[in-house]
Amino acid sequence: MTHAIVVENLTKRFDSVTAVAGISLAVPQGALFGFLGPNGAGKTTTITMLTGLARPDTGTIRIDGLDCTTRPRAAQDRIGVVPDESNLYPELTGFENLCFCAALYGIDRTERRARARELLDAFGLTGAGDRRFGGYSKGMKRRLTVAAGIIHRPPILFLDEPTSGIDVASARQLRQMIATLRGKGTTVFLTTHHIEEAERLCDRVAFIVAGRVVREDTVDALLEPVRDRHALLVACAGLDAATAAALPRAFPGLEFPLLEPDRMRVEAHTPIPVAPLVRHLDERGVRVLEARRARPTLEDVFIRVTGLEAGALGADKGNGNSGGKGGNA
Amino acid sequence: MKTWIAFWNILLKDMRTYYLKPPNVSWGLLFPLVWTGMFLVRSGGGLDDVAALLPGLVAVSVLFGTTSMLAVTVTFEKKHRSFERLLLAPIPLEVLMLAKTGGAIFFGMVNAFVPLGLAALFVADLPLVAWGAFTATVLLVAVSSAFLGLFIAVAVSEVFEAQTFSNFLRFPMLFLCGLFFPIERLPALLQPLSYALPLTYGADAIRGTVLGAATMPLALDLGALAAFCALLFGLSLRNIRRRWIA
Numbered sequence A: 001m002t003h004a005i006v007v008e009n010l011t012k013r014f015d016s017v018t019a020v021a022g023i024s025l026a027v028p029q030g031a032l033f034g035f036l037g038p039n040g041a042g043k044t045t046t047i048t049m050l051t052g053l054a055r056p057d058t059g060t061i062r063i064d065g066l067d068c069t070t071r072p073r074a075a076q077d078r079i080g081v082v083p084d085e086s087n088l089y090p091e092l093t094g095f096e097n098l099c100f101c102a103a104l105y106g107i108d109r110t111e112r113r114a115r116a117r118e119l120l121d122a123f124g125l126t127g128a129g130d131r132r133f134g135g136y137s138k139g140m141k142r143r144l145t146v147a148a149g150i151i152h153r154p155p156i157l158f159l160d161e162p163t164s165g166i167d168v169a170s171a172r173q174l175r176q177m178i179a180t181l182r183g184k185g186t187t188v189f190l191t192t193h194h195i196e197e198a199e200r201l202c203d204r205v206a207f208i209v210a211g212r213v214v215r216e217d218t219v220d221a222l223l224e225p226v227r228d229r230h231a232l233l234v235a236c237a238g239l240d241a242a243t244a245a246a247l248p249r250a251f252p253g254l255e256f257p258l259l260e261p262d263r264m265r266v267e268a269h270t271p272i273p274v275a276p277l278v279r280h281l282d283e284r285g286v287r288v289l290e291a292r293r294a295r296p297t298l299e300d301v302f303i304r305v306t307g308l309e310a311g312a313l314g315a316d317k318g319n320g321n322s323g324g325k326g327g328n329a
Numbered sequence B: 001m002k003t004w005i006a007f008w009n010i011l012l013k014d015m016r017t018y019y020l021k022p023p024n025v026s027w028g029l030l031f032p033l034v035w036t037g038m039f040l041v042r043s044g045g046g047l048d049d050v051a052a053l054l055p056g057l058v059a060v061s062v063l064f065g066t067t068s069m070l071a072v073t074v075t076f077e078k079k080h081r082s083f084e085r086l087l088l089a090p091i092p093l094e095v096l097m098l099a100k101t102g103g104a105i106f107f108g109m110v111n112a113f114v115p116l117g118l119a120a121l122f123v124a125d126l127p128l129v130a131w132g133a134f135t136a137t138v139l140l141v142a143v144s145s146a147f148l149g150l151f152i153a154v155a156v157s158e159v160f161e162a163q164t165f166s167n168f169l170r171f172p173m174l175f176l177c178g179l180f181f182p183i184e185r186l187p188a189l190l191q192p193l194s195y196a197l198p199l200t201y202g203a204d205a206i207r208g209t210v211l212g213a214a215t216m217p218l219a220l221d222l223g224a225l226a227a228f229c230a231l232l233f234g235l236s237l238r239n240i241r242r243r244w245i246a
């Protein structure tokens, strides 16, 4: 298999901080590769080294077969980058910004104007095309920055948290667009701390914690250990301590990792017998309000593998980005 | 061809967003006029003295139109990280830096012709002006001033530092370059310093091409200026590779 990105033993220190502590990765050509980790894990630092904006302290980088270790800018014509910050020119309009970015890659005037219009349209910014970038809202800036990163149609695309700060509908649209690019053969290197996004989009995922890759595999393989696990979330009323304590004995095949007066989580290796459980509770005066199946997610895997709480990755949860979360009944 | 499209658009963008902005243009026009007025008042001279002031004016206009402007705009883009886009572009760093300095060089040259043009039109006929040599001189002065700005931009990280550092360099340069005080009259200790500054050769060549009163051969002046350009550009590029892709 040919690889678009091959990285061996990459390290980077900033004074006392080791931002990247020996990362090795191989991203197959055409793959959508997710790079997941909590804040400060070293994701952005890794991307700056891969894109020739910083030199690694040790290690080697090959992009599209080119040695970028000693010549960091060797692969600039094959890559597109959407940085973590929306860094277009505030004094240029959206349209001018896109045209300028296309010109940096040697695209001629007619073509770049056409592409700029097309992208403004695709990102829902046509109406704002004549307005200065400096006056855009945060989400609009983000969208234009993503557009600017793909205007030259690079075969390898680096996306550093592309959906952060974008509303639910636009984020979904953007994910679709990323999937489309991948479908056309673009290799995508995506960092995010939005696990569900990675689970939905990516072929392969690496978990990075404190500058190290703690696990790297295909999403299917990562989900394997939790796949045969069944989980049920039950919302109830009037669950007293005695009944709760007796449940594990009454249902020996089930585990109850969460047992509270108003809710419980039931897990098992075999399908959970919902009806007997509900009847059992009902007979003991516990009202079952809702019972829904919980699908094991990459988040569960991440927590198992890294030993981190989900909250460590939750920076993006608050802004409505997790659209559709929990709707797996 | 692709590199050329990138080069041209970087240059054009900088001209539009920085150099040809009304405040900047009016500053470029006003500054030489005010400077001339100030000297005339001080020396109590009439319009005839303008010719004697011209070389200094030209040098000041170029220096002030390029160095800090370039240092500030590059530092600004670096700070706001839009400069990263340029570093990501598939063009050699040399081309990128020439494009970045091109606007300042052009603007500096236009600035140089403002005082000379005004003088030629309104004040005196200037029989001794060697226009070809003058243009070549002004180009080299503008290039070396712009590259000095680039050198400053690479050495600092804040916009105010760029401003301060440019002033720190260009004001002493103005006084040591022999335009306003002849170098022989400077303290003996300072004289070698004068000859280590690009503007000294620029000023001498401008004096030669405008008034026919140079103290060194034109070829030496232009050669020294070209050497300064090469040195500053080389140093800046080395620093960019070391500090910006660190």
Ligand SMILES: Nc1ncnc2c1ncn2[C@@H]1O[C@H](COP(=O)(O)OP(=O)(O)OP(=O)(O)O)[C@@H](O)[C@H]1O
Residues within 6 Å of the ligand: A014, A017, A018, A019, A037, A038, A039, A040, A041, A042, A043, A044, A045, A046, A084, A193
């Ligand atoms: N220029 C720098 N100077 C000093 N320390 C830095 C620099 N860049 C990154 N670091 C440090 O390196 C570590 C990794 O930072 P990095 O930005 O790569 O994290 P990240 O995984 O992208 O985090 P986030 O999810 O918040 O974007 C952090 O501890 C950070 O403080």
Ligand SMILES: [Mg+2]
Residues within 6 Å of the ligand: A043, A044, A045, A084, A160
């Ligand atoms: Mg980051």
